[in-house]
Amino acid sequence: MNLLVIIVYALRVAPTVFDEFFQTVGEGDTPASRLNSLRVILWNQGIDGTERQVGYKIERYMKSIYPVFINLLMLFVLFLTDRCVVVVVVSFGMWDLAN
Numbered sequence: 001m002n003l004l005v006i007i008v009y010a011l012r013v014a015p016t017v018f019d020e021f022f023q024t025v026g027e028g029d030t031p032a033s034r035l036n037s038l039r040v041i042l043w044n045q046g047i048d049g050t051e052r053q054v055g056y057k058i059e060r061y062m063k064s065i066y067p068v069f070i071n072l073l074m075l076f077v078l079f080l081t082d083r084c085v086v087v088v089v090v091s092f093g094m095w096d097l098a099n
Contacts, residue, residue: 005078005087017067
């Protein structure tokens with residue numbers, strides 16, 4: 001059962017997490033990605049105030065590191081358990097994070 005959840009994770013969740021990461025770092029075509037690209041330009045030029053610079057860095061770390069950390073935690077729990085109920089709950093959690 002763990003193997004099935006890992007296969008679903010590899011096919012569904014991982015590509016979504018990678019896409020969200022690239023949208024966050026400014027590589028995508030969405031308006032949010034374009035806004036992040038403009039924020040990088042302002043960051044590099046030093047035009048923003050200190051509050052906005054700190055907020056920008058916190059937002060960037062939270063949007064890029066937090067989902068990866070949560071998914072790694074769920075995979076860690078998945079490998080440590082043998083109970084079927086925990087495997088199903090973790091798989092629904094990973095699925096919910098992807099959507």
